[in-house]
Amino acid sequence: MTRTRAHTTNDIHPLTLAIGGNGKTGRRVAQKLRGQGRAVRIGSRTGAPPFDWNVPGTWGPALEGVDRVYVTYYPDLGFPGAAEQVGAFSEAAVAAGARRLVLLSGRGEEAARRGEESLKASGAAWTVVRASWFNQNFDEDFFLEPVRSGEIALPTADAVEAFVDTDDIADVVVAALTDDRHIGRTYELSGPRLMSFADVAAELSKATGREIAYVPVPDEEYRAALRENGLPEEFADLFAQILDGRNAHLVHGVEEVLGRRPKDFADYAREAAATGVWEL
Template sequence: MTTLILGGTGKTGRRVAQRVDNARIASRTTGFDLGDPSSWASALDGVTAVYLVEPDLQAGPRLPRFVTEAVAAGARRLVLLSAPRAGEEGHPLHAAERAVRDSGVGWTILHPNWFAQNFSEGPWAQELRDGVLTLPTGDGRAPFIDAEDIAEVAAAAVTDDRHDGEVYELTGPRAVGFGEAVALIARATGREIRYADVDPEAFIERQTAYGVPENVARLLTGLLTDLRDGRGADLEDGVERALGRPPRAFEDFVAVTFRPAA
């Protein structure tokens, strides 16, 4: 079996690739571009399974077309990294989910909650290094899911047909407040780091000042303010159903990822 890993250098993709034999990484570093259909055929040649990721939620319905091409090229198993509520009309990943479900081959859909790795990779990590994490989340909490768990579920799904037809809602074992999360990281690193709540409109203005398109900034802010309003904190059993074990605790993620400052 050869498994094509979209986003093979990203948060989950590179971790899936480490767990799958005969993984083929599809990224711009390997000449693949999801926005350029002319680059698809060579990536799909001989592929039997595909891990699907859409890195740009504003890119339009290119993933459904890619699903069609993948199945035509011989892929017989699809695993889609999606998002909670993506099954609803109007969600940017709704068409991708429909395409995977209607593909005629084995499929699995993953709905991960907020990644624990947001604190160690990406813009949250830079803010933590600067000493203040500023988000419009108030006292909201999230059951952060370790990307290692997501990758382990994805690797199982692309290699074992017992996961066919499953939609796995993936969360950590408990909901953690942002203030608590930052305090745990500060204690692990031995540095002074704090969490600051910010007004949603001020957060949007700051994102657009950094060059983020306004529609993207509003989408992200809406997801964060959902947490402020108490939504998105429910625990799910997807990791345990898929792997037969509980998900990793946020405290374990912190202990492995963060080290005392030199």
């Protein structure tokens, strides 16, 4: 049974553990919560105390005194073993006194559903946030160097995705962590339009003032590149979710939760370019 409790005057500043609190969404969630005067503990290997998904002995100290948790799993919730770890952690969180868990999941990512169900089974008050591909994949980490080099080579052909901004994700997560109306809900988030990677390259070219090309490559060639760079080959499986069209439509979780339109990729690209992140 899900445990819920209404807000009271003594429940204004609960401690939130933000797992992956230095990452794309976790960092923003932590900043927004702190901006509201709320206490946040960063759940990472460099946190105090440290948190490591692969070292269950770190979970207890990280959960001490925690009332709610933003749960992100690295490298991806759909990867082998993720559901089991998320389930074990969720049970540990409830046993330690955490009453609310908000999980970041992947839109259209069927393998991630097991992770969602394992978290729900913990008995916590839960919210699931399923997000499309992040805008910030292009300036933070994953596609940063390809954009700088002027060539984005991926096995996506002309398939489309509704890229979503991590600030929008973070705003939805903060609402879910702080407002009881979102308990027991699953929200799917996307940006306001469908875009191919060629469309993305065109927007990035416009924002940076230089030519950035999208180059389609065969799946096996991309997998070989992942192996050569020491990255999990399972990353290539995520592109199947774009190629088969399962996410080739817009969803409206941002509007539903926040009452506003999500950020467009062109606005993101213009703001990111202004920081100089893509300058050579």
